Amino acid sequence: MKKLSEKLRAYEVLREVFNVIAVISLNRFKKTRHIVSQEYPYFERLKEVLEHLFALHPTHPLFKPREEKRVSVVVFTSDLSFTRELCNKIFKSVPEFRETEFIIFGGKCRKKDLFERLKPKVISNTFTKLVDYSKILKTFEELFERFASKELDAVYVVSALPFLERAEGKGKRETGKSIKEEEVKREILYTRGARYVRAVELGESGRIEVYVERFLPPKIKGVYRKDLILNFEGNEEEIIRTVLKLYTEFHAKFLSLAHWNALNLQRFRTAKRIQDNLERKIKNLKRLISKERQEKINRELQDIALSLLALEEKKFKDIEHKDYVLEIDKNLEESLKKKVIEILKEHFPILEVKEVEGLLGFYLRGEGKVYNASTLKQLELFVREIILRVDRS
Structure with a gap:
């Protein structure tokens, strides 16, 4: 330039x-x-x-x-x-x-x-x-x-x-x-x-x-x-x-x-x-300078946009990796419910706690993973284990 x-x-x-x-x-x-x-x-x-x-x-x-x-x-x-x-x-x-x-x-x-x-x-x-x-x-x-x-x-x-x-x-x-x-x-x-x-x-x-x-x-x-x-x-x-x-x-x-x-x-x-x-050369040079100036502006805008995207992505990743949502059955005994929430918060950064009906346990969502600690899940695993044993015999 x-x-x-x-x-x-x-x-x-x-x-x-x-x-x-x-x-x-x-x-x-x-x-x-x-x-x-x-x-x-x-x-x-x-x-x-x-x-x-x-x-x-x-x-x-x-x-x-x-x-x-x-x-x-x-x-x-x-x-x-x-x-x-x-x-x-x-x-x-x-x-x-x-x-x-x-x-x-x-x-x-x-x-x-x-x-x-x-x-x-x-x-x-x-x-x-x-x-x-x-x-x-x-x-x-x-x-x-x-x-x-x-x-x-x-x-x-x-x-x-x-x-x-x-x-x-x-x-x-x-x-x-x-x-x-x-x-x-x-x-x-x-x-x-x-x-x-x-x-x-x-x-x-x-x-x-x-x-x-x-x-x-x-x-x-x-x-x-x-x-x-x-x-x-x-x-x-x-x-x-x-x-x-x-x-x-x-x-x-x-x-x-x-x-x-x-x-x-x-x-x-x-x-x-x-x-x-010289007039033709000046026109061509002005065109090149305008083109290069526009490309420079485009590059700067692109850098700004990419920086913003990277920042948003970083924020999203930070939330995704560090924050968990806990879904727990609202019908659990209060003392048991508090104990479960207290223990989980010691090991996981829980952002939100939701109480839902009919869960018979709790779900822990976050970091691209789901921890299923519901009674229904445990029964499903138990039934699957019985079926496997029957097939082996």
């Missing part, structure tokens, strides 16, 4: 700890989600400007894909606890190139075999309580300069992006509404039964996908025609380089924000899952 109670207290403390982790992670997720939502339109506008520049200069060296001999792969992992599951997904998605340098942001997640094979440059303390943009932007600025000077042929990025589903209305779920951060609203999950609707906390549903894409040169769709392009004044080479560099920094910041968002979402889910497991 004591061990179960100590275990229960430990589980309850752990549940509170993971509840705090879940709340903090969810608050960070909500906060960052709004930042991503606010900045995403500017990011889209930069891509649109790049589309116009690509329409003007489709064969520019900074736009045109090269033969990928020297490649740099940037992998966003984690500096947060409880995100190992997501990190494993990210490492499984890392592309393989022959001559590749790997840069990994995040020091918590490490795979020994992968690190020995890739020998990456690890930049830790990037995704902690906040995102360290200075380290990320500095790294991507260096990569851009190396790409612009043709030291690198391509830059790839591997990160995680959260996708949430939106459900609105009553009675049925919207379909085909896979959306990104900027459009997320509070979700409603519907069970298989049409009547049952369960509102869940933002972050419990949806999915986290690993993003693997070529970062430089940028993937440009080329959707604009020459009659729709913008007019640019000034040095076109400088404009292309400035816009592409700005796009690179913005894209890196957007990806790092979205990745940190995914980390907090994963952390929230892991903490929530652990919390749910």
